[in-house]
Amino acid sequence: MNPTLFTLLIASTSVFCGDQYLQKREKIIQDERRLSLGGNIELNDKEEAVNKCIMKHKHNELDYAFDSPQFFNFSHHFFFYRENIPNSKVFKIIKNMPKGAVLHVHDMGILGPDYLLNITYMENLYVCLEDNIQFKFSNKTPSSVCSSKWILMRDARRNTKDITEFDARLRNRFTLVVDNPDEVYPSITQSWGAFMDYFGTVAPLVSYRPVWEQYFYDTLLKFRNENIMYVEVRSILPNLYELDGTEYDQLVTAKAYRKATLKFIQDYPDFIGAKLIYAPSRKVDNATISKYLNVARRIKEDMPEFFAGFDLVGQEDLGEPLIEFAPQLAAAAGEFNYFFHAGETDWCGSTTDENLIDAVLLGAKRIGHAYALPKHPVLMREVVNKDIGLEVNIISNNVLSLVRDVRNHPLNVFLANGLPVVLSSDDPGAWEAGVLSDDYYVAFVGVASRTADLKMLKALAINSLKYSVLDSKEKTDALNRFNLRWKEFVNNFDCSSY
Amino acid sequence: MNPTLFTLLIASTSVFCGDQYLQKREKIIQDERRLSLGGNIELNDKEEAVNKCIMKHKHNELDYAFDSPQFFNFSHHFFFYRENIPNSKVFKIIKNMPKGAVLHVHDMGILGPDYLLNITYMENLYVCLEDNIQFKFSNKTPSSVCSSKWILMRDARRNTKDITEFDARLRNRFTLVVDNPDEVYPSITQSWGAFMDYFGTVAPLVSYRPVWEQYFYDTLLKFRNENIMYVEVRSILPNLYELDGTEYDQLVTAKAYRKATLKFIQDYPDFIGAKLIYAPSRKVDNATISKYLNVARRIKEDMPEFFAGFDLVGQEDLGEPLIEFAPQLAAAAGEFNYFFHAGETDWCGSTTDENLIDAVLLGAKRIGHAYALPKHPVLMREVVNKDIGLEVNIISNNVLSLVRDVRNHPLNVFLANGLPVVLSSDDPGAWEAGVLSDDYYVAFVGVASRTADLKMLKALAINSLKYSVLDSKEKTDALNRFNLRWKEFVNNFDCSSY
Numbered sequence: 001m002n003p004t005l006f007t008l009l010i011a012s013t014s015v016f017c018g019d020q021y022l023q024k025r026e027k028i029i030q031d032e033r034r035l036s037l038g039g040n041i042e043l044n045d046k047e048e049a050v051n052k053c054i055m056k057h058k059h060n061e062l063d064y065a066f067d068s069p070q071f072f073n074f075s076h077h078f079f080f081y082r083e084n085i086p087n088s089k090v091f092k093i094i095k096n097m098p099k100g101a102v103l104h105v106h107d108m109g110i111l112g113p114d115y116l117l118n119i120t121y122m123e124n125l126y127v128c129l130e131d132n133i134q135f136k137f138s139n140k141t142p143s144s145v146c147s148s149k150w151i152l153m154r155d156a157r158r159n160t161k162d163i164t165e166f167d168a169r170l171r172n173r174f175t176l177v178v179d180n181p182d183e184v185y186p187s188i189t190q191s192w193g194a195f196m197d198y199f200g201t202v203a204p205l206v207s208y209r210p211v212w213e214q215y216f217y218d219t220l221l222k223f224r225n226e227n228i229m230y231v232e233v234r235s236i237l238p239n240l241y242e243l244d245g246t247e248y249d250q251l252v253t254a255k256a257y258r259k260a261t262l263k264f265i266q267d268y269p270d271f272i273g274a275k276l277i278y279a280p281s282r283k284v285d286n287a288t289i290s291k292y293l294n295v296a297r298r299i300k301e302d303m304p305e306f307f308a309g310f311d312l313v314g315q316e317d318l319g320e321p322l323i324e325f326a327p328q329l330a331a332a333a334g335e336f337n338y339f340f341h342a343g344e345t346d347w348c349g350s351t352t353d354e355n356l357i358d359a360v361l362l363g364a365k366r367i368g369h370a371y372a373l374p375k376h377p378v379l380m381r382e383v384v385n386k387d388i389g390l391e392v393n394i395i396s397n398n399v400l401s402l403v404r405d406v407r408n409h410p411l412n413v414f415l416a417n418g419l420p421v422v423l424s425s426d427d428p429g430a431w432e433a434g435v436l437s438d439d440y441y442v443a444f445v446g447v448a449s450r451t452a453d454l455k456m457l458k459a460l461a462i463n464s465l466k467y468s469v470l471d472s473k474e475k476t477d478a479l480n481r482f483n484l485r486w487k488e489f490v491n492n493f494d495c496s497s498y
Numbered sequence: 499m500n501p502t503l504f505t506l507l508i509a510s511t512s513v514f515c516g517d518q519y520l521q522k523r524e525k526i527i528q529d530e531r532r533l534s535l536g537g538n539i540e541l542n543d544k545e546e547a548v549n550k551c552i553m554k555h556k557h558n559e560l561d562y563a564f565d566s567p568q569f570f571n572f573s574h575h576f577f578f579y580r581e582n583i584p585n586s587k588v589f590k591i592i593k594n595m596p597k598g599a600v601l602h603v604h605d606m607g608i609l610g611p612d613y614l615l616n617i618t619y620m621e622n623l624y625v626c627l628e629d630n631i632q633f634k635f636s637n638k639t640p641s642s643v644c645s646s647k648w649i650l651m652r653d654a655r656r657n658t659k660d661i662t663e664f665d666a667r668l669r670n671r672f673t674l675v676v677d678n679p680d681e682v683y684p685s686i687t688q689s690w691g692a693f694m695d696y697f698g699t700v701a702p703l704v705s706y707r708p709v710w711e712q713y714f715y716d717t718l719l720k721f722r723n724e725n726i727m728y729v730e731v732r733s734i735l736p737n738l739y740e741l742d743g744t745e746y747d748q749l750v751t752a753k754a755y756r757k758a759t760l761k762f763i764q765d766y767p768d769f770i771g772a773k774l775i776y777a778p779s780r781k782v783d784n785a786t787i788s789k790y791l792n793v794a795r796r797i798k799e800d801m802p803e804f805f806a807g808f809d810l811v812g813q814e815d816l817g818e819p820l821i822e823f824a825p826q827l828a829a830a831a832g833e834f835n836y837f838f839h840a841g842e843t844d845w846c847g848s849t850t851d852e853n854l855i856d857a858v859l860l861g862a863k864r865i866g867h868a869y870a871l872p873k874h875p876v877l878m879r880e881v882v883n884k885d886i887g888l889e890v891n892i893i894s895n896n897v898l899s900l901v902r903d904v905r906n907h908p909l910n911v912f913l914a915n916g917l918p919v920v921l922s923s924d925d926p927g928a929w930e931a932g933v934l935s936d937d938y939y940v941a942f943v944g945v946a947s948r949t950a951d952l953k954m955l956k957a958l959a960i961n962s963l964k965y966s967v968l969d970s971k972e973k974t975d976a977l978n979r980f981n982l983r984w985k986e987f988v989n990n991f992d993c994s995s996y
Contacts, residue, residue, distance in 0.1 A: 021828055021859060025821075028855050031876045066815075066845070075685055075844065075899065182680060187573050317564075323523075330519055346573065346905035347564070349948030357526050361519060374872060375914050375947070378529045401573065407844035408906045416873050449873070450847030 038459030109427025309337030343372035389467030396426035536957030607925025807835030841870035887965030894924035
């Protein structure tokens with residue numbers, strides 16, 4: 001063949017192939033977008049304008065993170081870029097955006113160290129200043145063991161030379177945040193150790209009855225301030241106590257919750273409300289599980305409209321696995337909604353990992369974390385078939401040592417497959433994050449595809465209501481109210497104000 | 499209802515449900531095992547005995563890693579547990595096990611610092627002792643730029659006060675291993691920077707013609723010593739040179755490879771051989787790609803039986819993306835097997851990430867790394883439908899900063915879904931790992947499910963031959979020879995010797 005002709009033929013074939021090639025390429029991209037969470041949502045013109053704005057800023061921030069990783073270095077621990085997040089324009093938009101509900105959050109880990117430090121200024125608080133600091137509200141010196149001695153917090157503070165420094169040290173007891181997380185928390189043992197210490201310190205502070213009611217009221221306020229309209233809160237339901245040492249049972253704790261919620265809705269009628277998931281420790285025996293279930297029955301009987309369901313908490317790798325309690329939990333499955341923590345682990349094929357199987361078989365309505373799910377293709381199909389909500393807490397999983405680089409978090413796989421993700425924040429106060437916006441930010445910019453846009457954000461917000469335990473009428477109402485607020489957000493959106 | 503009767507009924511229902519429950523549970527576990535890589539392999543009695551032994555040790559080591567994470571802490575950088583691996587019984591078994599082929603390995607990153615240090619004892623080597631140390635074999639002082647001055651290596655060594663210390667510092671130039679990887683390599687920029695420096699230092703040492711042939715012969719020996727029988731090696735094909743400055747073209751480099759391979763097979767007839775993947779730098783323009791393809795054509799024409807195919811190398815995030823060269827590569831797709839690096843990134847939705855689309859559309863026979871694949875469900879299906887081999891290099895991805903905790907590596911998802919994984923080692927010499935056994939160890943104990951067993955190991959070994967470019971006759975022969983060696987390994991296996 002004439003070489004010139006041959007060259008021409010190759011060139012023309014190549015151009016032809018090129019068009020076909022680009023079409024096939026675009027089809028794959030579009031197919032994957034449609035499959036991803038929110039991929040089927042159609043945006044109207046006003047939403048498109050918001051989307052254009054948020055995507056411009058998202059791409060700027062991603063490019064900046066790529067070129068100058070000192071600011072948003074998603075490969076590092078959250079504590080390295082935590083303080084930069086509030087400066088992000090994407091974050092500011094997300095903060096103002098209606099986000100629906102928060103469905104996975106633990107009561108004592110929400111409000112953060114400044115709030116807790118303020119509690120220590122209340123009257124009648126005793127403190128035991130030892131390695132694991134202890135608190136107790138009381139009208140007389142507490143009798144429980146203290147390796148130094150119980151003194152009034154007021155006196156302790158008065159005796160110190162430098163109250164600012166004293167309070168700064170005290171505040172450190174109420175947070176996991178440190179400057180050098182890689183050294184302080186080299187592995188899950190240390191991060192969970194500090195996390196458990198946090199709860200040990202905080203529990204006696206907030207379970208003083210007058211604090212408890214106010215604490216939850218203020219919790220709801222913090223959610224509302226981040227444009228959240230509904231919460232399903234997990235609680236171990238500690239026994240509330242009075243200054244004279246009176247202790248109440250768990251039904252009283254639950255009632256205090258409901259009371260605070262009702263007062264809050266009255267004060268803020270645009271807030272839909274809250275429901276309670278009873279979630280006591282998993283590190284117990286079968287007899288205790290039976291007791292738990294009886295407590296759950298009592299609460300459900302007393303306040304069926306406020307009680308959402310049942311879960312078990314604690315560092316999952318340390319047990320007990322769900323299979324230990326499967327007969328009891330299966331027998332009670334008709335009575336309760338289950339929201340089991342499952343698969344919050346890096347160990348594959350371990351009993352922790354197998355909790356995912358039991359969560360599915362026990363009919364969990366949602367699964368807490370489900371971190372290990374992509375390692376289980378059969379269970380992934382079950383999650384889709386049974387439409388089980390996946391409560392993902394991305395910052396929590398980073399801080400509690402499951403994953404350092406959030407871009408390796410399985411949330412990405414969930415989003416790409418359009419799985420029913422509900423984004424949540426677990427214990428945001430313990431790592432000084434906002435109650436949901438920070439998790440949205442990290443998920444949207446750090447984890448999701450560069451191409452994931454407002455459709456994904458809207459789908460996440462809608463999922464948070466869809467996978468709630470609100471009954472059908474409540475849910476319709478909630479979605480209507482959400483849509484109105486969404487419309488308002490979109491209509492009032494001004495890109496230049498960000 | 500009589501309460502006692504009710505209790506009895508609940509109890510009996512619960513027991514009945516319990517049986518059903520356990521059956522359903524077991525079915526999920528078995529379904530996932532069958533779906534996983536190797537899940538359909540049937541082991542004979544002798545293989546079962548090997549399996550029992552290896553699983554006993556695997557479970558011991560996993561339990562030990564869980565309880566005493568200082569030894570096998572898979573959440574940490576490979577450099578923290580690298581030196582403990584040779585003590586592992588599982589590792590010793592894996593090392594002795596026939597492993598088939600290595601299909602993703604770069605020539606200059608295989609033999610390691612001790613071997614390279616030895617090369618510096620050869621005659622006629624000049625060194626330029628500056629920040630980026632330079633080497634050149636020559637019969638006169640090299641004329642290329644040196645900020646200090648070129649001296650004979652022999653003189654440099656003679657002039658030093660402490661040769662041991664001098665050699666130790668020199669050796670450090672030939673390895674990425676450090677005691678404090680988290681500080682030295684805080685992100686991919688630093689690890690890839692050091693990795694590129696490594697190649698810059700090594701290239702002039704090994705591309706001296708007499709070294710090159712010996713280097714590759716010794717490479718094959720190292721593979722054989724780890725019970726590997728076949729290699730497809732990637733090379734940028736540097737221009738080989740002589741003492742008098744004569745430089746050869748790339749065909750000569752390729753011929754030197756073939757020569758070393760033929761000699762090796764003659765010396766070790768149990769070794770099947772090697773083939774060459776021409777894999778030059780991706781950081782080039784379209785004209786250079788055309789030149790590359792012409793070089794590939796020349797090599798293929800000259801040694802069709804030795805030439806395996808084409809790829810492009812370099813830190814993928816820094817480009818160029820495959821789409822830049824798609825017209826040229828698509829036009830040449832009928833001529834070459836492609837083995838593109840694609841998706842070796844943590845950035846989702848980036849051009850690097852999209853390389854996965856182009857690798858699939860360009861008809862890649864295998865994909866290098868495919869790290870980002872689980873974020874692409876449509877492409878994952880394409881990989882299965884088109885039966886594209888996935889060349890996974892787990893230790894490389896850890897050392898080069900894609901993932902710290904290997905338990906978060908997507909290999910786990912690939913294995914769980916039974917995807918066509920080919921385990922390989924990339925540049926094991928650069929991080930002082932064995933040429934394949936370390937990667938097998940980390941994959942088998944650190945990444946795969948606790949339940950993954952000898953069936954998975956056997957499937958990985960078979961995959962390495964199945965997804966090679968050996969033609970149908972060669973492949974049948976290779977598989978026969980592998981099966982004989984496997985049988986021998988199983989028949990001679992003595993658990994008590996580990």
